[in-house]
Amino acid sequence: MALYEENDVYISNSISRKKELFTALNAPNLGLYVCGPTVYSDVHLGNCRTFISFDLVYRYLTHLGYKVRYVRNITDAGHLENDADEGEDKISQRARLEQLEPMEIVQKYTLGFHGVMSRFNAFPPTIEPTATGHIVEQIDMIQKIIDEGFAYEKNGSVYFDVKKYNESNDYGKLSGRKIEELISGTRELDAQSEKESPLDFAIWKKASPSHIMRWNSPWGIGFPGWHLECSVMSTKYLGDEFDIHGGGMDLKFPHHECEIAQNKASNGSEGPRYWMHGNMLTLNGQRMSKSTGNTLLPHELFTGETDKLEKGFAPTIARFFMLQAHYGSQLDFSSDALLAAEKGYHRLMAAYRKLASLEPSAESTSEFKVAEWHKASYAAMNDDFNSPILISQLFEATRTINSWENKAPLSASDFKLLKESMQAFIFDVLGLEDIGAQGSGQKLDDVINILLDLRKQARDDRDFSLSDAIRDKLADAGIEVKDGKDGSTYSISL
RNA sequence: GGUUCCGUGGCCGAGUGGCUAGGCAGCGGUCUGCAAAACCGUCUACAGCGGUUCGAAUCCGCUCGGAACCUCCA
Numbered sequence: 196m197a198l199y200e201e202n203d204v205y206i207s208n209s210i211s212r213k214k215e216l217f218t219a220l221n222a223p224n225l226g227l228y229v230c231g232p233t234v235y236s237d238v239h240l241g242n243c244r245t246f247i248s249f250d251l252v253y254r255y256l257t258h259l260g261y262k263v264r265y266v267r268n269i270t271d272a273g274h275l276e277n278d279a280d281e282g283e284d285k286i287s288q289r290a291r292l293e294q295l296e297p298m299e300i301v302q303k304y305t306l307g308f309h310g311v312m313s314r315f316n317a318f319p320p321t322i323e324p325t326a327t328g329h330i331v332e333q334i335d336m337i338q339k340i341i342d343e344g345f346a347y348e349k350n351g352s353v354y355f356d357v358k359k360y361n362e363s364n365d366y367g368k369l370s371g372r373k374i375e376e377l378i379s380g381t382r383e384l385d386a387q388s389e390k391e392s393p394l395d396f397a398i399w400k401k402a403s404p405s406h407i408m409r410w411n412s413p414w415g416i417g418f419p420g421w422h423l424e425c426s427v428m429s430t431k432y433l434g435d436e437f438d439i440h441g442g443g444m445d446l447k448f449p450h451h452e453c454e455i456a457q458n459k460a461s462n463g464s465e466g467p468r469y470w471m472h473g474n475m476l477t478l479n480g481q482r483m484s485k486s487t488g489n490t491l492l493p494h495e496l497f498t499g500e501t502d503k504l505e506k507g508f509a510p511t512i513a514r515f516f517m518l519q520a521h522y523g524s525q526l527d528f529s530s531d532a533l534l535a536a537e538k539g540y541h542r543l544m545a546a547y548r549k550l551a552s553l554e555p556s557a558e559s560t561s562e563f564k565v566a567e568w569h570k571a572s573y574a575a576m577n578d579d580f581n582s583p584i585l586i587s588q589l590f591e592a593t594r595t596i597n598s599w600e601n602k603a604p605l606s607a608s609d610f611k612l613l614k615e616s617m618q619a620f621i622f623d624v625l626g627l628e629d630i631g632a633q634g635s636g637q638k639l640d641d642v643i644n645i646l647l648d649l650r651k652q653a654r655d656d657r658d659f660s661l662s663d664a665i666r667d668k669l670a671d672a673g674i675e676v677k678d679g680k681d682g683s684t685y686s687i688s689l
Numbered sequence: 690g691g692u693u694c695c696g697u698g699g700c701c702g703a704g705u706g707g708c709u710a711g712g713c714a715g716c717g718g719u720c721u722g723c724a725a726a727a728c729c730g731u732c733u734a735c736a737g738c739g740g741u742u743c744g745a746a747u748c749c750g751c752u753c754g755g756a757a758c759c760u761c762c763a
Binding site for chain 1: 691692693694695700701702703704710711712713714720721722723724725726727728729755756757758759760761762763
């Protein structure tokens with residue numbers, strides 16, 4: 196029996212605003228689509244948080260035995276600068292600025308994105324489609340939407356007719372908006388605008404002569420609209436109806452609202468059955484955002500080369516920090532919070548290493564009930580991927596493990612369950628990495644053990660100035676000596 | 690202005706109509722040559738004011754404060 200058959204997973208579905216029991220359309224197959232980045236500049240930590248959140252989702256569902264097709268797009272066609280569907284797209288703008296081909300910009304920042312995600316130990320998606328690689332499919336979808344009567348062509352551009360759509364559908368159901376309120380809240384339309392209503396959005400845009408990224412279409416030379424690619428690529432690879440669609444909270448409106456409309460208008464289905472939205476990472480209480488410049492870049496975090504942090508932090512520690520909050524809550528990034536997470540992380544990892552080196556006993560005499568703990572740990576993740584609760588479970592185990600000496604007071608089967616679960620939760624599900632692990636080199640391990648032997652000798656001889664010097668100098672080198680009843684161990688912090 | 694969400698102890702963060710996570714820091718112990726680590730014990734809570742209830746931090750209303758969206762943004 197697969198794990199997913201014995202674990203009922205509940206997901207906060209944005210569209211119903213309720214926690215719902217998740218059922219896969221075609222178990223064990225499962226489709227997950229996540230909106231990826233626009234590759235016109237470096238990704239910042241806010242972007243990373245969303246992708247780490249969905250990496251957790253992907254990892255847990257995979258852990259449960261689902262065969263997940265995980266699609267995450269790369270937006271490389273360039274979105275426009277503003278609401279009026281006017282102006283230059285961001286990739287072209289950046290290309291001009293850096294004096295590169297647009298596709299060089301795309302390549303540069305795509306590689307950067309991949310590099311960063313890999314440092315955070317996030318799995319790559321199983322399919323990573325690009326918008327420019329799906330122009331033909333986008334043109335097809337536009338044509339379908341026109342054929343169904345939900346879009347109109349104007350001077351070489353095509354616009355989605357939101358009012359028309361809303362007559363037979365509910366535009367705004369995801370974000371809880373009413374079309375009347377949206378209209379009344381809109382500023383006066385430019386006299387220039389071709390749109391029949393301010394709510395209409397471009398699904399194909401005529402290219403001005405200076406526009407670099409351009410393709411042929413039945414409506415002339417142009418480029419696809421902002422929201423179309425996700426509709427096209429999600430349904431192409433996952434089907435007209437599929438399981439889960441994720442993305443950042445900021446994409447809920449209008450991006451995801453438009454996706455639903457496009458899906459419904461073109462194929463009659465709204466697409467995903469579960470919508471998941473990751474919440475924002477804030478810096479100084481304000482959302483990180485490329486356009487406002489309130490950002491922290493991954494390399495600044497890793498190296499500490501920023502006035503926003505006291506020191507650098509390893510990627511896995513930032514990951515651990517993020518997973519200590521629920522993906523649906525806002526999280527503020529601060530030095531103090533990172534520092535606290537770092538200490539907790541090291542304690543957890545040290546306990547795991549200790550566990551791995553212990554032996555079981557004949558029978559379980561510990562008050563720590565492994566089976567109950569195991570069950571509660573799964574229950575945490577089943578409840579809308581509640582990683583903070585899972586982590587609190589891991590710390591419960593940590594305290595217990597640390598109190599043991601020599602042998603674990605557990606039967607072989609309990610011990611095996613605890614060890615394998617800790618391993619699975621820490622590394623497979625949470626995706627953490629043990630940067631303080633011994634064996635960062637057998638030779639280094641040997642050398643440190645020689646030093647620890649020398650120190651023991653000095654202590655036995657009551658030559659404490661020598662033994663303390665060894666301890667302090669190792670500490671300076673980032674190697675912490677820990678004295679226990681049965682001799683000394685060490686851990687390396689980076 | 691409209692829509693949505695949040696306000697938890699020194700800090701970070703879960704959760705919830707009665708059984709009151711966890712991390713970090715503090716305090717008191719145990720251990721240690723000293724320290725660190727580790728363990729044990731312990732102190733700080735649910736923004737304010739009303740209401741519903743046998744009982745609310747949890748539900749409802751109001752007030753105050755903050756955030757996201759309503760323009761591209763994870």
